Amino acid sequence: MLAYLRGSIxxxxxxxxxxxxxxxxxxxxxxxxxxxxxxxxxxxVEVFLAESISMYGGTALYGFRSAGEKQFFDLLRDAVxxxxxxxxxxxxxxxxxxxxxxxxxxxARDPKKLTAIFGFTxxxxxxxxxxxxxxxxxxxxxxxxxxxxxxxxxxxxMSALTALGFRAPESRAxxxxxxxxxxxxxxAETIIxxxxxxxxSK
Numbered sequence: 001m002l003a004y005l006r007g008s009i010x011x012x013x014x015x016x017x018x019x020x021x022x023x024x025x026x027x028x029x030x031x032x033x034x035x036x037x038x039x040x041x042x043x044x045v046e047v048f049l050a051e052s053i054s055m056y057g058g059t060a061l062y063g064f065r066s067a068g069e070k071q072f073f074d075l076l077r078d079a080v081x082x083x084x085x086x087x088x089x090x091x092x093x094x095x096x097x098x099x100x101x102x103x104x105x106x107x108a109r110d111p112k113k114l115t116a117i118f119g120f121t122x123x124x125x126x127x128x129x130x131x132x133x134x135x136x137x138x139x140x141x142x143x144x145x146x147x148x149x150x151x152x153x154x155x156x157x158m159s160a161l162t163a164l165g166f167r168a169p170e171s172r173a174x175x176x177x178x179x180x181x182x183x184x185x186x187x188a189e190t191i192i193x194x195x196x197x198x199x200x201s202k
Contacts, residue, residue, distance in 0.1 A: 002026075002061060006046045009038060017063070019045060028063035031093030037065060050074065052085035062089055068156045068188070069096075080131040091128070094118045103136045105129075154179070156188040157195065166199055174198045 005028065007021030016029045017038060028047060030038070038045050047063040048070040054060065062085055064070040069092070076088040083091070095102040097118060105113035111125035120128065154175065161171040178194035 001051055002049045004046070004048055005063070007044070009041050009043050009045060011041060012038070019047070019063075026061060028061045029089065030063045031089050031096060033093060033096050034063065034065050034069070050085065060085065066153070066156075068153065071156075072099075075132070075135060079135055080127060091120075091124075094120060106132050106136055109133065153188040153191060157191045160188070160192050161195060161199070170199065171195070 005019055005021055005026060007019045007026075010018040010020045010025055012018075012035065015035070016027050017035060018025045018027050020026075028049065038047075047065060048067055050062045050064070050070060050073060052060045052062060062073065064073060072095070073088050073092050076091050077083055077085060080088070080091070095118060101117060102114070104110075105117070106129050109129050111122060111129060114120045114125035114128065115122055157175055157178075158171055161175070166174075174195040175191060177198055178191045181194055182190050
């Protein structure tokens with residue numbers, strides 16, 4: 001199973017990009033925002049992958065610019081009823097406009113916010129709330145720190161700390177302090193390292 005790809009962009013279309021790695025070209029599908037953020041043709045990119053086999057036997061590759069983005073895609077595909085890879089990618093593209101606001105709307109059971117801000121239908125909004133209300137890290141642990149660290153990095157760091165046995169409240173406090181020190185461009189590894197330093201000193 002392909003899980004990660006590092007190579008250069010050969011071409012970009014409306015929904016996908018062809019990425020050359022090791023002399024082979026892989027067509028990878030992205031949500032609109034991620035596809036645009038990849039950069040121009042010729043740019044070197046690193047993407048996480050998810051494979052999907054269609055009912056007709058073909059295999060499609062779906063790409064993500066971070067591990068957190070892929071984890072959210074997997075959650076959508078696995079937790080939301082009747083959601084395949086293509087539909088999960090559609091949901092990801094809409095929710096990705098503002099993950100903190102999306103998580104807040106789900107946690108607050110607010111379908112009107114999901115329809116007004118993100119463009120989901122009322123039926124889909126209800127389905128997403130029912131499926132994700134207790135599963136979104138951002139809904140459980142709070143939104144991204146004000147310093148601007150990405151939702152994916154913050155959620156990934158929180159998951160790592162709780163997996164190590166730290167309680168959510170102390171982990172959140174340590175992460176917010178770490179994010180303030182690290183700055184907006186920092187990834188999950190940097191934030192985790194700084195947060196662990198604070199937690200171990202207490």
